[in-house]
Amino acid sequence: MDSQISIAPKPVLETIDYYMVGISKLDGFEKPIKLSSNESALGMSPMAIEAGMKSIKRGHLYPEVDTARLAAAIGASYRLNPKRMAFGPGSDELLQRIVNAFAGPGEELIHSKNAYMQFPIYAKLAGASPVAADDADFSYSVDAILQQVGDRTRIVLLANPDNPSGTYLSGSEIRRLHQHLPGSVLLIIDAAYEEYAQVDDYESGTQLVHEFDNVIVTRTFSKVHGMAGLRLGWCYGPEWVVELITKIGPSFPVNCVAYSAGIASIEDAEFTEKVLAHNEQWIHTLTSEFNQLGLTTYPSQTNFLLVGFPLDCGRSAAETNHYLNSNGIIPRQFAVPDYLDKLRFTVGTDAEMYKTIDVMQQFMRSA
Ligand SMILES: Cc1ncc(COP(=O)(O)O)c(C=O)c1O
Numbered sequence: 001m002d003s004q005i006s007i008a009p010k011p012v013l014e015t016i017d018y019y020m021v022g023i024s025k026l027d028g029f030e031k032p033i034k035l036s037s038n039e040s041a042l043g044m045s046p047m048a049i050e051a052g053m054k055s056i057k058r059g060h061l062y063p064e065v066d067t068a069r070l071a072a073a074i075g076a077s078y079r080l081n082p083k084r085m086a087f088g089p090g091s092d093e094l095l096q097r098i099v100n101a102f103a104g105p106g107e108e109l110i111h112s113k114n115a116y117m118q119f120p121i122y123a124k125l126a127g128a129s130p131v132a133a134d135d136a137d138f139s140y141s142v143d144a145i146l147q148q149v150g151d152r153t154r155i156v157l158l159a160n161p162d163n164p165s166g167t168y169l170s171g172s173e174i175r176r177l178h179q180h181l182p183g184s185v186l187l188i189i190d191a192a193y194e195e196y197a198q199v200d201d202y203e204s205g206t207q208l209v210h211e212f213d214n215v216i217v218t219r220t221f222s223k224v225h226g227m228a229g230l231r232l233g234w235c236y237g238p239e240w241v242v243e244l245i246t247k248i249g250p251s252f253p254v255n256c257v258a259y260s261a262g263i264a265s266i267e268d269a270e271f272t273e274k275v276l277a278h279n280e281q282w283i284h285t286l287t288s289e290f291n292q293l294g295l296t297t298y299p300s301q302t303n304f305l306l307v308g309f310p311l312d313c314g315r316s317a318a319e320t321n322h323y324l325n326s327n328g329i330i331p332r333q334f335a336v337p338d339y340l341d342k343l344r345f346t347v348g349t350d351a352e353m354y355k356t357i358d359v360m361q362q363f364m365r366s367a
Helices: 011-015 046-056 068-078 091-102 119-125 142-148 171-179 205-211 239-247 256-267 269-292 317-326 350-365
Strands: 085-088 108-112 129-133 153-159 186-190 215-220 233-236 304-308 342-346
Touching: 011 119, 046 256, 068 085, 068 233, 068 256, 085 091, 085 239, 091 119, 091 153, 091 186, 091 215, 091 233, 091 239, 108 119, 108 142, 119 129, 119 153, 129 142, 142 153, 142 171, 171 186, 171 205, 186 205, 205 215, 205 233, 233 239, 256 269, 269 304, 269 350, 317 342, 317 350
Parallel strands: 108 129, 108 153, 153 186, 186 215
Antiparallel strands: 085 233, 215 233, 304 342
């Protein structure tokens, strides 16, 4: 080793643990049932696949820098202003970019303690301090978040609906939160699962963007559009903010396959409806089947269900995970204290769901 070299990363980076992505392989199973990463059970729209396949032939060229065509398609579908959109390779990257732009050393980002586990990591990467607010049994508590707001707060970041809990904050609660935030605080709403939210009192954060200048929303093609592997996310905010986010982002924010597939997917409303109907039916069925086995379920407005294993149900989350794995099924297990008695199940195909319920019944009933 060259003794004159003494490079070192920023000390804060040593405090960041690996974000644990769901496992996807099981020894002895060629095609395990992977219910660990909230991917879409029905995959991509056939129209999106076709558009993506055509685009790959242009893979030797840099993609379109101008994202106007994609923005126009999203704008037409969701009735939003294309000028308020910025794009990136997944909403994770955009969230990181936004946090980095608005918080730094000596400043704070408030998140909810059991919410999306990347949030504190984004704060640390920006050199800011994450502050975890309490929650109310895995639902956001607006009062607990507001209690944490102080002079150093720059960002409040929440996922609505949330992952891993699947719960949501109603439009009136989000508005109450926003109303009590100082104008110097940016409210970021990570709406990765918004399309799945079917309850009447869910309100899209994009409406808040139209009304207030300190709100930004992130969205993704990874969930309902089934394009997790292509990496396409977007955000919706004040024009000057999205211009800034675009300026500090990658030169080519969207690859050519994701670009064309994204437009085709947005235009295939029929396929999206099919995905949502499939999801709603299985969230309902999984909830009732798991409840009948003595398990706790958290009301989900997403494509997954968080399941609790109370002491009297006869089995622990860890041993259930082990048994499911030995049957070729991978739910999501979390190594954080509040989640040790829980597993999360993504909605899969019909066959995957029947098998999962069957294996769960065998295991729970033999306790
Ligand atoms: C709440 C939440 N936000 C953001 C993401 C990241 O999504 P993307 O694939 O767009 O980076 C996920 C992915 O699971 C998520 O659950």
